[in-house]
Amino acid sequence: MTTLWDTTGTAVVKALAAERRTGGGVTSGLALTLVVVVDEKDIGDVEAAIRTASAKHPMRVLVVIRRQIDTPIPRLDAEIEIGGRYGPGESVVLRMYGRLALHAESVTLPLLAPDAPVVAWFYTQTPELIAHDPLGVFADRRITNVIRDEDPIASMHQRATDYAPGDTDLTWTVITPWRAALASAFDTVYTRCTAVTVKGNPTDPSALLLAGWLSARLGIYVPVEHAPGKYISSVEAFFEDGHTITLRNDNYRLTLSRPNQMDSIAPFPNRTTGDVLAEELRRLDADQPYAQALGAVTGQHDLDERSPVRTHIWYDPAMATSEA
């Protein structure tokens, strides 16, 4: 590991090249660059998640930590490592102090792997508008996680307002096992679905997105009914011919019940943030089903017809505070 104190972006680029040469690695093997925007307090969680994900995706990780924007003298500290705390890939942790934090792209742009897609992951907090953060503007894919925000529902609505193709949210990724189970349960029914109910926490963004996805696909209103639990506890579907399907989550097992038939029980993996991130990095293009589900939840139409390109909007938190 190379640690550089009070350094410059150019020195970081050189140090990374030197580290790569001694490690014997080459750039051609990199599938993507992941830019993580995170606060110092969450760095441990991010490390663990990236360790899992980088075992599946050969990538370069740039961790951007913005500190003390009001410090008068800007400063950059960097740690460069290959095959260490962040898994087998290359990682650069960049701590930016003072006004440099507002120009983080000046450090990250030369560090992006050549011609590989760039994914931005907003871990601690999602900017109100992704266009406010140049790191999000340069990325081909943006990953947010509204569940970590103060008001997840409001934040989800804001994500729809701010949506551009290439955005996804981890609250959507976590319901893939539910969606896969529902889709295969629907494989054996041959009549129209008349009603579906999602039971769980009506203020959980994942429960809402699942309902939104079902409503977008089936063309019917899908409510989220309150049931004990923090998340989704069951889904019931009713069909024209009287057939019903119930999918229940009890303690990491997914039970599929149908009338006159044996229950089918499947293990429901307890996925870590790293597993979910790994699934997210498998897709580096726009996710239309997510756009539809998000649109159905928030009532905003044609999200996937928006332009995938954002233009940077200058935003200075210091000025925002002084105005307020």
Added chain:
Amino acid sequence: MTETQTEPSAAGAPGPGTEAPTEAPVAPASTPKPDAPPGTPPALVGNPLRDPRDRRLPRVPEPCSFVLFGVGGDLSRKKLLPAFYDLMHRGLLPPDFVLIGFSRPDWPGGGDFEALLRNSCKASARTEWDDEVFARLARAITFVPGNFDNDADFDTLKRTLDEQNSSHGIKGNTAFYLSIPPALFPTVLQQMERTGLADEKAAGGWRRVVVEKPFGHDLPSALALNKLVDDVFGAGDVFRIDHYLGKETVQNLMALRFANQLFEPVWNANFVDHIQITMAEDVGIGGRAAFYDATGAARDVLQNHLLQLLALTAMEEPVEFTAEAIQIEKLKVLRAITIPSDLENYAVRGQYDQGWQAGERATAYLDEDGIKQGSTTETYAAVKLGIDTRRWAGVPFYIRTGKRLPKRVSEIAVLFKKAPHLPFSHTDTEELGRNQLVIRVQPDEGVTLKFGSKVPGSMMEVRDVSMDFLYGEAFTESSPEAYERLMLDVMLGDSTLFPRNAEVEASWRVIDPLEQFWATHPPQKYRSGEWGPTISDDMLARDGRAWRRP
């Protein structure tokens, strides 16, 4: 982000505190499923939750059952059962899935069936061990002990299958895997016919059968075998496994050729000098003496794996990426293969002698258990083939396979012609060879491109360098085992990666004349741990070429 709460909650947003409206909140994303008349097959209706753009959802087969004949056998323990474990682990099996094992309960090591299943999954599965997954797999499996020639045992099997299918709500979809010696095929197929196991009409769903190589031992026997299986099941429902085709790199060969602009323009006789296809094994015949001595390298490997690889390398672009279109192109190539007129010099056989391999003493083929003295079965075969098409006229395809070679490796190497004119002096390019494109099938799956490059320094000196693409390095998921992919395709009814009848027959038309010639020409000995007999090297040297060292 407080202002977002005043965001107008559009009609139908099922957010907190929103009145549930009676109408759909959004226009449906796709046309809703039309009302299907009763009895419409599921394929015609479509699942509204499936969207081709939704690539997060796995391709899961419809509910079905799988019957494994010979479940206690080698292949089943080492490959098939672990493949089902891996499929289950990856969530690729339908929620209603039944696996029935049928064989004599006399597998090596003894113990009950669950112990066999546990041991084989623990030893050979690709994904990590998970008790929950195993418990679910164990619940899905039923073992039926029995003999293939016993009517009562087959009746039990039939009854068990029907019971399991109805209790799991499976509408008659069943695949049968014949992991048994071909000699037993007539018995088993006859039993299946007697009990109506293969009858799709009676079952109300699809019935498919999977057979392993060898697909006969020459053209007449292959024709007889094909007829036997096709008569019971119907040609479209027979899946012939060539596990090489399930490998990721082999499928990548098509992506490489037909998805790129870079390679196809030079993929012809104008630019290609010759092609080498190698499948080398470092092991001997192991415990398969009886089978191997009757078969030999040419029938065991050349006829199926190598000719299939050759067909994929040489075929024209299929009009679409479907099973039928690809098979049509492969068949065209297989039928255009020519064998050399000078078989004496261009069809080589070898048999391994004693020697040293990887630091251990290796016995000669003739000293292996169960091989009779004086056996003339080959363990190495190499042949020069041609393809009579405009694309390949005059380009030799050298293909070779052997046992007890220095390492286990399979690859397809395309060697290009040398540049027609070199502006450099002769001494500058002494170390420059042919440009090569190598597709590594196993191990280290990937692609290598070899070309000349200047050696740094004040002199003009050109030397070969290679550019490597390694699957494990550039892709996100580890490649599934070939059997995983192929079992899944059988359940999905996708026959793209399975050779068809006609392909098997066309391959035998290539091999039969070689075998006839070899019948009167004993194989040449080669030391274990060497790259085959010297006459094989002479074969290429005669043409001014040399085998690439893989």
